[in-house]
Amino acid sequence: MHELTLSPQEIQEITGYMRYTQQQRQLRCHGIPFTTDGRNRPIVLRRNILPGITELPKVDEYVATEPNFNAIYGQTKKRSERYSSSTTGIEK
Template structure:
């Protein structure tokens, strides 16, 4: 029955989670495309996984992939020339 998609047991095995929301978070963090069924279970196509895939390493979704430049250089105080203040639009 699961020739084209991973079985629910396989998804639980590679993500390390049994709850659907946790499975979806892990799949999203690792860039594995999926869709959900009517019961919110993730559906993953077999072709979207590399061969020999056993388990995903744990990744925290709250870890930023880009540095926080405001923390390094301080907050930016210059305003962009593109965006004029909203009060200039209507003058008498």
């Protein structure tokens, strides 16, 4: 029955999680494409898994999948004059 896709037991074994949302998070963090069925179970094609893989390394849930652009470009320290004068009540 599961010739083209991984069985639910195989997905559980690879991700190390029983809950579908946790399985999806692990698959997303490792860049493994999947889709979901009507019961929110992840469906993974066999061709998307490397041969011989038995378990994915755990990824911390607090690791951001998106870059922190504020850390890259830095926060601006100077406020614009438009806001600085209007908040202090001083007119120029």
